[in-house]
Amino acid sequence: MPRVLIADKLSPAAVDIFRQRGVEADVKTGLSKDELLKIIGEYDGLAVRSATKADKDVIAAAGQLKVIGRAGIGVDNVDIPAATSKGIVVMNTPFGNSITTAEHAVAMMFALARQIPAADASTQAGKWEKNRFMGIELYAKTLGLIGAGNIGSIVADRANGLKMKVVAYDPFLSAERAVEIGVEKVELDDLLARADIITLHTPLTDKTRNILSAESLAKAKKGVLIVNCARGGLVDEAALRTLLDSGHVGGAAFDVFVEEPATANVLFGAPNFIATPHLGASTLEAQENVALQVAEQMSDYLLTGAVTNALNSPSVSAEEAPKLKPFVALAERLGAFAGQMIDVEIKAVELAYEGEVALLNTRPLTAAALAGVMRPVLAEINMVSAPAAARERGVTVTESKQDDSPVFESLVRITVTTTMGKRSFAGTVVAGTPRIVEVKGMELDAPFSPTMLYVNNQDKPGFIGAVGALLSEAQVNIATFNLGRVAAGEDAICLIGVDQEPDDGLVGRIRALPHVKEARILRF
Numbered sequence: 334m335p336r337v338l339i340a341d342k343l344s345p346a347a348v349d350i351f352r353q354r355g356v357e358a359d360v361k362t363g364l365s366k367d368e369l370l371k372i373i374g375e376y377d378g379l380a381v382r383s384a385t386k387a388d389k390d391v392i393a394a395a396g397q398l399k400v401i402g403r404a405g406i407g408v409d410n411v412d413i414p415a416a417t418s419k420g421i422v423v424m425n426t427p428f429g430n431s432i433t434t435a436e437h438a439v440a441m442m443f444a445l446a447r448q449i450p451a452a453d454a455s456t457q458a459g460k461w462e463k464n465r466f467m468g469i470e471l472y473a474k475t476l477g478l479i480g481a482g483n484i485g486s487i488v489a490d491r492a493n494g495l496k497m498k499v500v501a502y503d504p505f506l507s508a509e510r511a512v513e514i515g516v517e518k519v520e521l522d523d524l525l526a527r528a529d530i531i532t533l534h535t536p537l538t539d540k541t542r543n544i545l546s547a548e549s550l551a552k553a554k555k556g557v558l559i560v561n562c563a564r565g566g567l568v569d570e571a572a573l574r575t576l577l578d579s580g581h582v583g584g585a586a587f588d589v590f591v592e593e594p595a596t597a598n599v600l601f602g603a604p605n606f607i608a609t610p611h612l613g614a615s616t617l618e619a620q621e622n623v624a625l626q627v628a629e630q631m632s633d634y635l636l637t638g639a640v641t642n643a644l645n646s647p648s649v650s651a652e653e654a655p656k657l658k659p660f661v662a663l664a665e666r667l668g669a670f671a672g673q674m675i676d677v678e679i680k681a682v683e684l685a686y687e688g689e690v691a692l693l694n695t696r697p698l699t700a701a702a703l704a705g706v707m708r709p710v711l712a713e714i715n716m717v718s719a720p721a722a723a724r725e726r727g728v729t730v731t732e733s734k735q736d737d738s739p740v741f742e743s744l745v746r747i748t749v750t751t752t753m754g755k756r757s758f759a760g761t762v763v764a765g766t767p768r769i770v771e772v773k774g775m776e777l778d779a780p781f782s783p784t785m786l787y788v789n790n791q792d793k794p795g796f797i798g799a800v801g802a803l804l805s806e807a808q809v810n811i812a813t814f815n816l817g818r819v820a821a822g823e824d825a826i827c828l829i830g831v832d833q834e835p836d837d838g839l840v841g842r843i844r845a846l847p848h849v850k851e852a853r854i855l856r857f
Contacts, residue, residue, distance in 0.1 A: 335399075335635040337378035340364060340385040343404060347380075347624035354632040370394045378402065378631050381410065389415040400634050402627040405430060405614055407564065408644060409537070417645040418722070420715035424630050424643045428483060429623035430614035435487035437613045438532050438562040441586035445558045446471055446530075448584075450607050469529075471495050477528025478516065479544060480535030480563065481506045486514040488532055500524050503535075525552040530560065537564035547572035556583035562613045565589040570599050577603040588613050640697075646717045647696035657697055660690055663745055663767035664698040665716070666781045666857050667760045668705025670769060671749045673855050674756060674787070675706075681729040681750040682706055688738030690745060699732055702747050741770070772826050777817030782830030785855040786840075791848035792818045792825035799846050800827065809833045 336357045339348065343360075351358035356378070364372075366386070373379065374396040379387060382404050392398070392415045401411055403425040416423050444450060447468035455462050476492045478485045481501040489499045493515045501516040502524045511518040521544075524531070531553070535541050545559065545568040559582060561568055570591060576582040577600070584605035590598055593611060600606050614623070626642075633639040638658065639651040649657060664684070684699045703719035714722055723730050738744045746759040759771035769779050773789070786804075790796055797816075804811060813830035835854060843852040 335377040338376040341382035344624040347628040350628035387411045402631040404623040404627040420717040426623040426626040430619035433616045433619035434613040474529040477524040477531040485534035530558045532560040559585040562588040565591040664702040665705040668702035672706040683748040685746040687744040690743035691734035775817035779815035779828045786829040788827040789851040
């Protein structure tokens with residue numbers, strides 16, 4: 334039974350989901366880092382919110398961890414590169430709190446426009462300062478969205494309902510999607526020049542850090558209102574304070590800060606500044622939704638291999654997982670075959686999918702094949718870490734697909750380009766079992782055995798008997814024996830599944846046989 338550590342508070346209903354699905358769930362919240370390091374090695378899964386830090390030390394200590402689930406969107410508390418290099422899937426729940434976060438941004442926009450927090454404090458202090466709190470209407474104003482993904486599109490929908498004009502800056506927003514969500518796609522400088530209110534809805538990356546810098550803020554309309562319910566660090570806080578004090582920025586409302594908890598901040602006390610303590614996702618509905626979603630996603634992965642909302646691995650639905658399973662096994666073994674056959678630097682790997690397999694989600698298959706290719710050099714690699722490892726090493730990875738396969742219902746071919754040229758290997762699945770059907774352009778039909786002997790030779794009489802005699806003398810039993818050749822008397826290959834591991838001396842004697850070009854042990 335898989336074991337999951339729930340390190341931050343989740344709904345009891347989420348804990349029940351784990352247990353009902355057959356996953357052992359231990360709830361241990363408020364752990365110190367040292368306490369977490371002592372026990373994390375016992376678990377297959379780690380469920381967190383934002384409090385627990387799954388940093389590189391925790392990941393290094395997690396000997397059997399397979400998945401980290403973040404109940405929420407942001408994964409700033411998870412070291413994704415470290416998890417990826419160790420083959421741990423990192424998943425979040427990007428949609429469970431989208432409405433809640435979008436509604437909070439809209440609420441902040443209203444609060445700024447009508448100066449509600451300051452007016453409330455003044456009135457409850459016994460003052461009646463009607464003339465002091467002269468707000469603005471949102472009707473007919475231009476809202477500028479920086480980021481038009483899931484949450485941004487919900488804010489756009491609400492703003493359209495308020496009869497606002499919505500412009501959006503998002504490099505990944507297509508023209509068709511812009512029309513669909515009712516926004517005008519613009520460049521950042523255009524947005525800054527036109528927007529009366531700017532809201533941010535983008536993750537924090539190297540490219541988005543301080544996207545509203547001192548320079549950008551100076552280009553904004555005088556009196557602009559700025560709302561940030563996305564991530565601390567998207568706005569230069571010191572520059573914003575200067576512009577709030579000068580009146581160039583008319584007001585700002587922040588739910589997130591560079592340093593959290595934000596017990597002190599340069600923005601605190603600024604004119605028309607509103608702050609909330611990272612409440613964007615804090616509604617009963619959202620907290621319940623993300624907890625239930627992360628429990629379902631982690632259970633699916635641990636029990637069936639289905640991958641949902643992963644940040645470092647191809648997604649695989651619960652429906653796809655059973656169909657993909659035999660092809661993932663084929664791709665990994667075919668990659669392992671290729672990896673063990675190559676002794677020089679790899680430049681490129683191409684995966685070709687033919688027939689019915691081409692209609693499936695092939696990204697997991699490519700990842701599995703890469704893991705197989707690179708495992709002889711990187712022993713701990715798996716299909717999660719393999720694509721990143723290939724990129725780091727400058728290995729070019731490509732896919733091609735065709736609906737028809739001349740001989741088989743499905744065929745997977747892997748071609749590896751090295752400094753010495755190319756080698757190609759192909760396989761298929763028969764009755765749910767992976768088989769190799771082509772090596773070096775020569776056809777054969779062989780099952781994969783845990784230990785196999787590969788021999789490349791000239792097709793000459795006596796070879797089979799000579800190999801059999803050597804194996805017999807060494808007390809190595811033959812489980813399977815499959816042959817392929819170009820033509821009579823020409824290049825040939827032999828794949829022998831064996832029950833015992835041949836030693837180096839035996840392999841050397843096989844290499845010394847007449848007409849043998851190459852002999853090596855393959856392990857799967």
